[in-house]
Amino acid sequence: MFKTPSDYRFGLRLSERGCVAGIGDGIVWVRGLPSAELDELIGFDDGSTGLVFQLGKDMLGAILLSQTHDLTAGMSAQHIGRKLEVGVGEVLLGRVIDPLGKPLDGLPAADYRHYAPLEAAAPSILERDFVNEPLYTGCKIVDALIPIGKGQRQLIIGDDGLGKSSLALDAVINQRGRDVLCVMVIIGQTRSSIAGVIETLRQTGALEHTVVVVAEANALPGFRYLAPFSGCAIAEHWMRMGRDTLIVYDDLTRHAQSYRELSLLLQRPPGREAYPGDIFYLHSRLLERSTVLSISSGGGSMTALPIIETRQGELSAYIPTNLISITDGQIYFDSKLFAAGMLPAIDIGRSVSRIGGKAQHAAIKAASARIRLDYLQFLEMELFARFGTRLESGVEEKLRRGRILREVLKQDRLEPLPEQAHLGWLLAYSEGLLTDLAPTVVNATLHELLQSLVESSLSLNSPKPQWLAYLREQLMVLT
Structure with a gap:
């Protein structure tokens, strides 16, 4: 606690000590720590760390971020005194990391000079500006008929296996040489599919301007929950510095399922389709951070391409309707068009861009x-x-x-x-x-x-x- 003996000062000191009541499925229950706050980091005697996620009358529930084999019930817990942060900056370009910023590409850990909190308030209305510059994806249908502007939130929606991720990958590749920094957040996918995405980015030269944030399918639900907020913090740092950024969330269906899993484990009351009542707020507070800033606020932008999966083309399902109401338009992939060989299988009739046309070049428009x-x-x-x-x-x-x-x-x-x-x-x-x-x-x-x-x-x-x-x-x- 004290760096040198001269730092010691005589006096009464009080500190809270909690006790681990139970562990399981990436969740730890702790008795005590009455002054704990949501999203606060807590530490355990074995070196494990957790993120406070549920506050109860007698116990608090925390997501385990790191765990050793020595963590057992009865072990003491204490405040760490800070919120969860992730390293940000251009040192991440070309890297593959987990939601906590640890490398997954076999290279040494990045030398971070700046850190940003995963949870942050969205820019205020006064900080925002109108969408007025196009962001080209390279897709004929999108750039001509469903245009996207820098700072827009455009949903990519459709059944599994219709090419949604391919469109987002094309958009990232197309930013090469355009001074747009990209963040790809991959949630709940298999290691082989993640490796394929990374190899494609490397072969096309797009990895040089991209950060890949990965939470694999076998990761704890807490990591899958944190992944999009980690990627958003990285892109938001560049936006605040005046840079144009593009972030892809692939996909928010798995993210919602991870949040539902965490909520059920933490004994929160289930609602429609067993999702907790604040599932709408989960994605709205994430996507509202994507915008274009005014010149006085730096002039940067963050364009979001969230991907959502439907079943049998059902747009009126719970999570799809939530995302449609939050975003500025959607690109809808249709299974019948895919079966007919119309690739990309984008249904122009059901797809719309509510503000991208205002940023479209006059000649193309x-x-x-x-x-x-x-x-x-x-x-x-x-x-x-x-x-x-x-x-x-x-x-x-x-x-x-x-x-x-x-x-x-x-x-x-x-x-x-x-x-x-x-x-x-x-x-x-x-x-x-x-x-x-x-x-x-x-x-x-x-x-x-x-x-x-x-x-x-x-x-x-x-x-x-x-x-x-x-x-x-x-x-x-x-x-």
Whole structure:
């Protein structure tokens, strides 16, 4: 307690000592410590640590953060005197860590100079600014029809195995060279799938601007609960420093299940689907920390892409409806589109971006103005055309254009496109330059066209006639 004998001062000293009443499933019950606070760290005589998570009349419940084999009932517990923090800063770029900041990549521990609390108040209204800059994911459908702005919270929702994580991974890869720092929070997944994500980031060069926070499927529920708050603290530190950040929560379904597990272990009253009554507050206090700050507050931004899983496409389930009400829009993945080979399997009709259009570049916004409506009309007409009725020539032409558009919107995973390519295909389609192509060759032709476009000197601010002249010239060569 005293560094040197001269530090000692004679006097009466009082300290609280608690006693471990029970241990199990990553939870420890402690009697005593009447002045303990929520989210306070407590220590045990064997060196184990816990996080106060439940305050009762006679006992408190704590999440075990570290545990030795010597921790037993009857052992004394005491206050540590601080809240839980995680190391932050650019030393984390390219690293894989657990929710407490410990390395999982086999490298030495990072030399942290700054720490940030996992739980922090969201920025106030006066600190925030309007979303006014686009964040490009590289996906044709998203960047053109469901745009995302820096500071937005855009939900990615759908059944398991439809490509939700692939879209988020593409978005992270597409931030290479854009001065956007990324945090990927992986919750409750198997070690093999986590290794695949990390290897993909490494091969594409995206790991250099990314931090991966991992809570594996076999981790204690407390670690899975803390993972998104740890990743948020890391991204929020950069946002407060004026940097643009992107954070992916993959996924919040498992996070909610971990919180439910903890709550049941701590004997909290269950509510709907056995979730505790504050499940809405759990995710709202997390996602409200994502925003764009005003210039006076640093001018940084944190864009959030939370992923949520549905069952049989049921959007009205408890957790999905909570997240839809918290976020600024959703990207919905449909199993029928996936089975039909429409990849990415994004349902444009059920997907929406409530504020991203305000941050969309004027040229892309103008070129995509009618495409969403045209595609939805095509889907409706195609449904009626299946009955075999005789169609007018105008309807036949709209069906043909719709089929071409459907082929144009297809995109392979791990192939994000720059914004120039988005404007190129939008103009080529809306001006009818692809009408004469057969749907079977549209993708191959468009791929070569966009490759040449990326290497050209055209930019989003180039005049539209210059764009059209280049596109016509290239299409003549390709066809």
